[in-house]
Structure formats: C-alpha cells, structure tokens
Amino acid sequence: MKVSMRVNGVDHEHDVEPRTLLVQHLRENLRLTGTHVGCDTSQCGACTIHVNGEAVKACTMFAIQADGAEITTIEGLATNGELHPMQKAFWENHGLQCGYCTPGMIMASVDMLKNNPNPTEEEIRHGLEGNFCRCTGYHNIVKSVKAAAESMQGGA
Amino acid sequence: MGKYIGESVLRKEDPRLVTGEAKYLEDIQLSGMVHAVVKRSDYAHAKIKNIDTSEAEKVPGVIGVWTGKDFEDVNPMPCAWQAGGVDNNANTPRVLEIDKVTFTGQGVAVVVAEDRNIAEDASSKIVVDYEELPTVVSAEEAIKPGAPQLHENAPNNICMEWECGNQEGTEKALGEADVVVKEQLVNQRLIPSSMEPRGAIADYQPATEEFTVWMTSQAPHVHRLLATAFVFGIPETKMRVIAAHVGGGFGCKIFLYPEYCLVAALARKIERPVKWMETRSENFASTTHGRDHVTQIEVGAKNDGTINSLKVTTVANLGGTLSTIAPGIPTTLYGRLLSGTYKFPNIYCGVKGVYTNTGMVDAYRGAGRPEATYVVERALDLVANKLGMDVLDVRRKNFIQTNQFPYLPADGITKGLTYDSGDYEKPLNKALQMFNYGNFREEQKRARDEGKYLGVGFSTYIEACGVAPSAWIGVGGEGWGAGLWESANIRVHLTGKVVVTTGSSPHGQGTETTMAQIAADELGIPYEDVEVKYNDTLGTPFGYGTYGSRSAAVGGAALFNAVQKVKQKAVRIGAHMLEASPDDVVFEDGKVSVKGSPDQAKTIQEIAGAAALGYSLPEGDEPFLDETAYFDPPNTTWPFGTHICVVEVEKDTGSVMVKKYLAVDDVGNVVNPMIVDGQIHGGIAQGVAQALWESGEYNESGQLVSGSMMDYAIPRTDCLPSFELDRTVTPSPTNPLGVKGVGETGTIASTPAVVNAVMDALSPFGVTHLDMPLTSQKIWNAIQS
Incomplete structure (x- = not known):
C-alpha cells in the first residue's frame, strides 16, 4: 500500500505492507533509527514520536494510519544544528545514561511541556509514567524536564 | 588533584545520544544482510523427537531453516567460572538444542529470510514434535527425592556445593548465644530488563575465514575468546567482535549467548551477513535472570546485642542450563560478603547450586552481593527486634572499628582478602544529620495514633567491587577461568x-x-x-x-x-x-x-x-x-555507606509508598560527581524495585508468567521519589586513583533498607518478616491475619 507522510519537514512516499508498524517504517524505510524499540507490548515508550503535534508511541500505529500525517522524530528536534532546550537539559542534568530510552523520553517530555509549561515534580512523574528508563532511577530525568521548563519559559 | 578530576564535566557521550544519532546494534544495516528468527521451545522440559521445517522452507523469501543437528560441529557455550567444583556437570546451552530442552525459550530451530517479518511468518510454520517431561521450577523442590531429573550428570539436580567459613565453630557459638533468631529469607528471581534487548550481527569473509560479529556486549574481548577458542575452535585472530552503542546491561550482556554464536555459524554457512535481534518477549524468556535464592539463617546474639554467630544455608536456582559465569555468583560473590560491616566472630555459609526448568540465572546488578547484604542487614534488624533493641544500637555494637583496619573477616570467609579501609560510623552519622531519627520516631508514634503506618529502614552496608586480583579469583583460587x-x-x-x-x-x-x-x-x-x-x-x-x-x-x-x-x-x-x-x-x-x-x-x-x-x-x-x-588490582575495593528509607503503608490496601530515600555512600575518590550520583540513583531504583515490585515468576509447568513489560513490574517514574544523596570520602589504598566503584552500590544497599522500613511500619501488627516483593496483597494479608 502507498503511504505518504511529512517527516521532519521532508515528504516521503513508500509502498509498505499493511502490517508495517509506523516505528518499523520510520526505522527501516526512512532509516531514522533514533526512534528505538524497547518492547513489544507498548509499555516502554522508547519509540515515542510526534504525530500531528501529539506524542504517540510509534509501535501503536500502522504506517498506513499515518498517511498524510506530519511527523517529528528525535532527528527533527534540533534546529539548524542547535539542540532543542529539552535535549540540552537532558545533557546538562545527566538525564540519560545508556541513552536507549532517551529519544522517546525527550519527545514525551516536549509534548508534556506543550500542554503544561510549568509542571510540578508530581506532574512530571505522572506525565512520564508511560516511558521506562532502567538506568537513571528517573531522578535526573525529572530534574532535566524541570530545567527545560524553566529555560523554555525564560527563553520564549 | 587537577582541573577535571572531581568535576561534574558534562558527558562526551551525550550529543550523539540526545539527537538519536548514536547507532545501537539494531540500527546497523549491512549490504546484503538477512534476518534470523529463532524458534523457541514452548515446553520447559521435553525431548525433541522431530522437527518438521518443510512448510517454513516454502515461504517466499526464506533462505533456509536449520535445526540443532545442522550445528553438531559447533561446541556448546563454555562455563567460564567453575566455582564449587563444577567440573563434570556444567550443562551449557548449544547454539540450538538437539535432543532436549530444559526451559521454555530455548532455541530449537532458526529461520533466515530476506526480512524479519518473513522469518517470523516462517518460524510459525515449523512443527516441533516434543515428548513432554515432568517439570520442576523451584530449587528446593528440585533437590528432593523423586524430583524430575534434568541432566544425567547432575544427580538430584545439584550442579555444585560450595561452602565457606567454619561450620563447627559457628554451631558451637550458636549454642552459646543468649538468643538465636531463625528465619527463611527468599531473594526472588529478577529479570534485568536493559532497555535495549540483545542482538547480534555476523559477517564472514570466506577467503580469509574471518568473522566480524557485532554483539550487545559488556565484554567484547571475552566474548571473542570464548566464541573462538571454545565454541568454534578457531584462533581468536579470526574474529573481530564489536559492541555498538549498548543500551544498558546490568550484567545480562556479560555472557556469551547461543544466538551470538548462531549468527556467526549462519553467516559462515550462507556467506551473507546475518542479523538477529530479540523481541522483548524473547528477552524475558531467554536472556539471563538474576538472584533466586532461598536462604535459611540462624543468628546468635548476646543479650547486649553483640552478634556471635551467623549461619547461612542457601539453595540457589541456576536455571535449566548454566550461563557463562553462573556458578560464581551465589558462591564467591555471595558467601564472601557475609560479614558485612560487622565483626561477626563466627560465620558459616553453605550453598547448593541447582538446575531447574527455568531460565538461566547469572549476574544481575550487584550479583551475589545484594543477596548477601539482604541477609546481613535483615539479620541485624531481626536480632534487634528479638532483643527489643534499637536497630542502630545493634549496628553500632557490631561495627568493625576504625582501628581494626585492615580487617580480615572471621573464619577465612573472604579467602584472604582484607577490608582495606573503612569508617562505618561516618556515613551513618552524616546520614543522621540529614534525617532526624529522634523526631521521626515521635512522628511515627503520632501517625500510628491517627491510623497511619510509617516505617524507617536502615542499611549500613559494605560491598566488594573493582573485581579482582587475578590470582585470587582465577583458576587456582575461586575458579574464574581467566584473569581480571x-x-x-x-x-x-x-x-x-x-x-x-x-x-x-x-x-x-x-x-x-x-x-x-x-x-x-x-x-x-x-x-x-x-x-x-x-x-x-x-x-x-x-x-x-x-x-x-x-x-x-x-x-x-x-x-x-x-x-x-x-x-x-x-x-x-x-x-x-x-x-x-x-x-x-x-x-x-x-x-x-x-x-x-x-x-x-x-x-x-x-x-x-x-x-x-x-x-x-x-x-x-x-x-x-x-x-x-x-x-591487576592487589585487592577488591570496599565501598560502604548508610541508606535510609522511609515508607508509609496504607492499612486498608496494604500499599507501600516510598516517602523518602536518603543515601550516604563512601565510594572513595570521585572522578565525576554527576556521573557517580547518577549511578547511585539508578542502583537505588533497581534495589527498591526488588523490595517492592519485581519478581520473575514461573508456573508449575515452567511457563514464565511475568514474561512481558505488562506483567513484570519495572518501576515507572511515578513509583519513586527523588533521592537525597551525600557522601564521605575514604580513598581506596588499592589503586593509584583512590577510587572504589559505584555501579552496584545503590542496588546492593537499598533492598534491605526498604524491606526493613516496611517491617518497621508493620511492627504494630506483629509482622516481623515478609518475603519480597512486598506487594499490597502480601501486606494486606499479613495485616489481616
């Protein structure tokens, strides 16, 4: 089946099997391997991307369901070589160790701040409960999101 | 020291990780690469009578289907740590099993196809004819007479027996104690669950007979040595092993797995690059697990709280076959830590390592030392309860004193290694500056009157890391089959x-x-x-x-x-x-x-x-x-510290909330404080998770019932609080940097602190011990009875 979508500002059209998951399509056909696969039950959130401006676990959609969609992956978050404030905050606050959950965690966090620009620790923890991290114990992820919220409010 | 050591320098690794540019194994694409899917056993214990691959071979896009018989020339995986005399009964996995399976999830056939979907489709068309055999999943059951027997060379399923310390002296001292506390402590099976599962890619050049193998690996040189010298019987120089970016390991990527060698064997057979990447479900079933001990303890103490003896007997579940270093975990890395930070004068530890119809058990973050620390730190609390003493008074009474270093624990349990340095009061006192214990006891009392059940738990732990002096741990010593x-x-x-x-x-x-x-x-x-x-x-x-x-x-x-x-x-x-x-x-x-x-x-x-x-x-x-x-280090290093956990148990539901978690660790000199703190955070989270949520559970027929992220309770963001950390610095004299090690301290220390806290909260109900994980159901039942 034909599927076309705009990914990180570039139009793509491909012929895919109907059963192809969106995450598979992004990784295998578009070679955007920054979006990771950590489970097979939609628990871990490593594959979180933005579809039409909303955070979505890319393993929960078929590629053909994203026909005509506007998609942002971790590769599309930085602009003109400048890291997104969330990427910068994760780096500066040691919000990652092995980095495998990080792209999904950052995409989920960006979406959370869009809806709640100044979250409390409790709101951050609740907002990220769909994204697993096995390395950080979440302590520095929470700190990173807080720091990003502050810098985005100050900067914007 | 200098400009950089001691500073929280931002990580060099991160720019490529926060942008998604880093290439993990699954991101690697080689020209002409094909995909392997492993057909796994549905039964925990069965003879393989026949495997019909004909329908699978007909699927368009399939390059081939192979079974274990096609790889009879490939040797089984080696067992590289033959502790406890595991000489003649090291039953290890083959690239694909040939005659028999001993746990669900063992590979019995493999499909290679042009893409992964095709390989999966074809794999479902393989028909395996099994003769089902009776199963046993509990190590205690497996050693009883009449239990199903897994391996002919391991009567009563016993893989190894190991002991340390002085049995006679310890029993005599128990007889002389004013009080003796006996308890059974279960250290349940855990599933490491690194966010990146396992995978491997192999490329083979026929002209030079050279392999390049990418593996999700914590030890590429060791993997190459084991794969070449033991599995394939070729020179090490004929294989290059690369670990791409590796998405966490926590121990489970130390081992040489059958699939890593299988892809190499396949690449040689078909002369095309072959990729295999496990699914999360396969990871749960087939990647190694950790812990799984059932332990009986007897602790003897004088009325003043002085502990005079600790006797520990442990049955350790090793799974259906042996993983690479499995025998070393419940022996060297466990028994030798049983003195904790305390001057116990008499110690004995006896361990049986047992085969069962469950997944392989090997090192998981802390590896043996969390199990030992759990025993010691729970023992201290049980003694305090029995004597009606404060848990900190009992700890202080038994601490090794600063003038006793270097300290050699009793009864040769460390086999000659001395605690090189330490000051166990120091982190405890620092932690008590951060946490007002007296106030807490008053608050706890008030809260109880209002029907709220608060508890505090301590863990004043030690661990041994920076492994290890080669001659001490090696073949003539602890049985590790190499240097370190x-x-x-x-x-x-x-x-x-x-x-x-x-x-x-x-x-x-x-x-x-x-x-x-x-x-x-x-x-x-x-x-x-x-x-x-x-x-x-x-x-x-x-x-x-x-x-x-x-x-x-x-x-x-x-x-x-x-x-x-x-x-x-x-x-x-x-x-x-x-x-x-x-x-x-x-x-x-x-x-x-x-x-x-x-x-x-x-x-x-x-x-x-x-x-x-x-x-x-x-x-x-x-x-x-x-x-x-x-x-080559002259000694291991000996980090220590104090962890304090405060919990609230809800009486009506039995649920536990971690209200506060505080840790003061002494990991020696610190090169990068930000990184060191991050290691402790992650370690604490995994240790708390063992105490409260995670458990690898098999049913009686050997099916893994906690086999997905829906069923296995990895902590989520909202399960945990932020942690309060501080440190003391006692430089290690065993290396020129004065550093110790920090990757595992959090996991080793935290589990007993949490369990001690929950037991403290439950003390008004007369509950003195419950086994982990402390689920609301377990706690609610205990409160009701």
Whole structure:
C-alpha cells in the first residue's frame, strides 16, 4: 500500500505492507533509527514520536494510519544544528545514561511541556509514567524536564 | 588533584545520544544482510523427537531453516567460572538444542529470510514434535527425592556445593548465644530488563575465514575468546567482535549467548551477513535472570546485642542450563560478603547450586552481593527486634572499628582478602544529620495514633567491587577461568591530541567522559583533546570489560599507569630537547621544564611532535609517546555507606509508598560527581524495585508468567521519589586513583533498607518478616491475619 507522510519537514512516499508498524517504517524505510524499540507490548515508550503535534508511541500505529500525517522524530528536534532546550537539559542534568530510552523520553517530555509549561515534580512523574528508563532511577530525568521548563519559559 | 578530576564535566557521550544519532546494534544495516528468527521451545522440559521445517522452507523469501543437528560441529557455550567444583556437570546451552530442552525459550530451530517479518511468518510454520517431561521450577523442590531429573550428570539436580567459613565453630557459638533468631529469607528471581534487548550481527569473509560479529556486549574481548577458542575452535585472530552503542546491561550482556554464536555459524554457512535481534518477549524468556535464592539463617546474639554467630544455608536456582559465569555468583560473590560491616566472630555459609526448568540465572546488578547484604542487614534488624533493641544500637555494637583496619573477616570467609579501609560510623552519622531519627520516631508514634503506618529502614552496608586480583579469583583460587586485570592504551598523536583505548566496555556508565578526565588531568591537556575509544576488539588492548563496578577502579587505574609511562618518556624527550638531564626537569601542567627555571620548558604538544617526527631522540628511545598498561588490582575495593528509607503503608490496601530515600555512600575518590550520583540513583531504583515490585515468576509447568513489560513490574517514574544523596570520602589504598566503584552500590544497599522500613511500619501488627516483593496483597494479608 502507498503511504505518504511529512517527516521532519521532508515528504516521503513508500509502498509498505499493511502490517508495517509506523516505528518499523520510520526505522527501516526512512532509516531514522533514533526512534528505538524497547518492547513489544507498548509499555516502554522508547519509540515515542510526534504525530500531528501529539506524542504517540510509534509501535501503536500502522504506517498506513499515518498517511498524510506530519511527523517529528528525535532527528527533527534540533534546529539548524542547535539542540532543542529539552535535549540540552537532558545533557546538562545527566538525564540519560545508556541513552536507549532517551529519544522517546525527550519527545514525551516536549509534548508534556506543550500542554503544561510549568509542571510540578508530581506532574512530571505522572506525565512520564508511560516511558521506562532502567538506568537513571528517573531522578535526573525529572530534574532535566524541570530545567527545560524553566529555560523554555525564560527563553520564549 | 587537577582541573577535571572531581568535576561534574558534562558527558562526551551525550550529543550523539540526545539527537538519536548514536547507532545501537539494531540500527546497523549491512549490504546484503538477512534476518534470523529463532524458534523457541514452548515446553520447559521435553525431548525433541522431530522437527518438521518443510512448510517454513516454502515461504517466499526464506533462505533456509536449520535445526540443532545442522550445528553438531559447533561446541556448546563454555562455563567460564567453575566455582564449587563444577567440573563434570556444567550443562551449557548449544547454539540450538538437539535432543532436549530444559526451559521454555530455548532455541530449537532458526529461520533466515530476506526480512524479519518473513522469518517470523516462517518460524510459525515449523512443527516441533516434543515428548513432554515432568517439570520442576523451584530449587528446593528440585533437590528432593523423586524430583524430575534434568541432566544425567547432575544427580538430584545439584550442579555444585560450595561452602565457606567454619561450620563447627559457628554451631558451637550458636549454642552459646543468649538468643538465636531463625528465619527463611527468599531473594526472588529478577529479570534485568536493559532497555535495549540483545542482538547480534555476523559477517564472514570466506577467503580469509574471518568473522566480524557485532554483539550487545559488556565484554567484547571475552566474548571473542570464548566464541573462538571454545565454541568454534578457531584462533581468536579470526574474529573481530564489536559492541555498538549498548543500551544498558546490568550484567545480562556479560555472557556469551547461543544466538551470538548462531549468527556467526549462519553467516559462515550462507556467506551473507546475518542479523538477529530479540523481541522483548524473547528477552524475558531467554536472556539471563538474576538472584533466586532461598536462604535459611540462624543468628546468635548476646543479650547486649553483640552478634556471635551467623549461619547461612542457601539453595540457589541456576536455571535449566548454566550461563557463562553462573556458578560464581551465589558462591564467591555471595558467601564472601557475609560479614558485612560487622565483626561477626563466627560465620558459616553453605550453598547448593541447582538446575531447574527455568531460565538461566547469572549476574544481575550487584550479583551475589545484594543477596548477601539482604541477609546481613535483615539479620541485624531481626536480632534487634528479638532483643527489643534499637536497630542502630545493634549496628553500632557490631561495627568493625576504625582501628581494626585492615580487617580480615572471621573464619577465612573472604579467602584472604582484607577490608582495606573503612569508617562505618561516618556515613551513618552524616546520614543522621540529614534525617532526624529522634523526631521521626515521635512522628511515627503520632501517625500510628491517627491510623497511619510509617516505617524507617536502615542499611549500613559494605560491598566488594573493582573485581579482582587475578590470582585470587582465577583458576587456582575461586575458579574464574581467566584473569581480571584491565588494560589501557594511549596514543599521543603528532599534534598532541590523544586517543585512549580501554579494555573496559561501557554501556551507559559515562566511562568515555571519566577516562578523558583522568587522561587530560594527568597529561595537563584540554579535556577536548582526548578521545576515548572502546567496545571493539580491533584497536583496543585485550580487556575483561565492564561489570563488577570495575571500570574506574581497574580500567581507570590502568589508564593512570599508562599516562605515567607517557609522562616518563615525555620527560626524557623533553629533557633532551632542553639539553638538560632528565633528573633536572619536572613534568607539571602539561609541560616539561628545567627545575627552578620554569621558562625553559617544552609543552607536551611540542614533545609529542618531536617524538612523532623522531628527528632527534634520546639514545635508546623510539618514536612516539604511545604506551599501554595493564593493572591487576592487589585487592577488591570496599565501598560502604548508610541508606535510609522511609515508607508509609496504607492499612486498608496494604500499599507501600516510598516517602523518602536518603543515601550516604563512601565510594572513595570521585572522578565525576554527576556521573557517580547518577549511578547511585539508578542502583537505588533497581534495589527498591526488588523490595517492592519485581519478581520473575514461573508456573508449575515452567511457563514464565511475568514474561512481558505488562506483567513484570519495572518501576515507572511515578513509583519513586527523588533521592537525597551525600557522601564521605575514604580513598581506596588499592589503586593509584583512590577510587572504589559505584555501579552496584545503590542496588546492593537499598533492598534491605526498604524491606526493613516496611517491617518497621508493620511492627504494630506483629509482622516481623515478609518475603519480597512486598506487594499490597502480601501486606494486606499479613495485616489481616
């Protein structure tokens, strides 16, 4: 089946099997391997991307369901070589160790701040409960999101 | 010390990780690559009577289907740590099992196809005819008469028996104690669950008979050695092993797995690159698990709280076959830690390692030491309860005192290793400055009157890391089948830019940053001028890899020593350039200068240039400043500290909330405080998770019922609080950096602190012990009864 979508500002059209998951399509056909696969039950959130401006676990959609969609992956978050404030905050606050959950965690966090620009620790923890991290114990992820919220409010 | 060591320098690793540019194994695509899917056993114990692959072979896009019989020439995986006399009954997995399976999830056939979907489709068309056999999943049941027998060479399913300490003396002391506490402690099975599952890609060049194998690995050099020398019977030089970016390991990627060798065997067979990547479901079933001990303890104490004896007998479940270093975990890494921070005068530990129809059990973060620490720290609380004493008074009564270091624990349980340094009151006192214990006891009392049940738990732990002196742990000692030193190489380029390669194999620890800090400081060059490379057997010196909290204490020490060699040569060449005697110059801040005349100096960059060109060198010196060093530690390191956990138990539901978690650790000198704290955070989370949520559960027929992220309770963001950390610094005398190790301390310390806290909260109900995980159901039932 034909599927076309705009990914990180570039139009793509491909012929895919109907059963192809969106995450598979992004990784295998578009070679955007920054979006990771950590489970097979939609628990871990490593594959979180933005579809039409909303955070979505890319393993929960078929590629053909994203026909005509506007998609942002971790590769599309930085602009003109400048890291997104969330990427910068994760780096500066040691919000990652092995980095495998990080792209999904950052995409989920960006979406959370869009809806709640100044979250409390409790709101951050609740907002990220769909994204697993096995390395950080979440302590520095929470700190990173807080720091990003502050810098985005100050900067914007 | 210098400009970088001791600073929270931001990680070199992160720019490629936060942008998604880093390439993990699954991201690697080779030209002409095909995909393998492993057909796995549905039964926990069965004979393989026949495998019909004909329908699978007909699926368009399938290149081939193979079974274990096609790989009879490939040897089984080796068992590389034959502790406890595991000589003749080390039953290890083959690339694909041939006659029999002993746990669900063992590979019995493989499909290779042009893409993964096709391979999965075809795999579902393989028909395996099994003869089902009776199963046993509990280690205690497996050693009883009449239990199903897994392996002919292991009567009563016993793989090994191991002991340490003095049984007779300990029993005598128990007889002389004023009180004896007996308890059964279960350290349940855990599933490591690194966020990246396992995978491998193999490429084979027939003309040169050379393999390149990418593996999700914590130890590429070890994997290469085991795969070539033991599994394929070829020289190590015929295989290059590369660990790409590795998405966490926590122990489970130390081991040589059947699939890693299977892809290599397949690539050789079909002469195309082959990729295999497990699903999360396969990861739960087929990647190694950790812990799974059932332990009986007897603790003898005097009425004043002085503990005079600790007797521990443990049945350790090793799974259906042995993983690479499985026998060493419930023996050396467990029994030898049972003195904790305490001067127990009599200790005995007896261990049985047992085969059952469950997944393989091997090292998981802490590996043996969390199990030992749980025993010791629970024992202290049980004694305090029995005597009606405060848990801290009992700890203080039994602490090894500062004037007793170096301390040799009783009854030879450490087999000669001494605790090199320590001051156990110090972190406890610091923690008590952060947490007002007296106030808490009052608050706890008030809360109870209002129907709220608060509890506090302590863990004043020790651990052994920075593994390990080669001769101590090796073949003539503890049975580890190799050495355990570490390596580092430095190449100083013509421009003075430096490449460090290390035998450590980080997968999230930030070692790239830490190593650069060490090299930059010691050479007096900018941090940005140091590149650190690792995880590839081509271009790094042989090294044992990253586990056992050893990268800084052993790998970092090797790097430190390599830099000293570079400096010595730089002094000779610098002196030659300055027309001075080497005795008359000093190396400081990246410069060699004439003593007393700091203006007469050559920078390390100038010296590197001269060394590289070789136009004029001191007699006997060769070009370049490159050096390699190997560091074999004279002892393990001994981090210690105090963890305090405060919980609230809800009486009506039995649910536990972690209200506060505080840790004061002594991990020696700290190279990067930000990274060290991050390691402790992650460790605490995994230890709390064992206490409260996680459990690898099999049903009676050997099916894994906690086999997905829906069923296995990995903590989510909202399960945990933020942690309060501080540290004390007692430099380790066993390595030149004075560092200890921090990767596992959090996990080792935290589990008993949480359980002790919950038991403290439940004390009004007369509950003194419950087994982990402390689920609301278990607690609610205990409150009701």
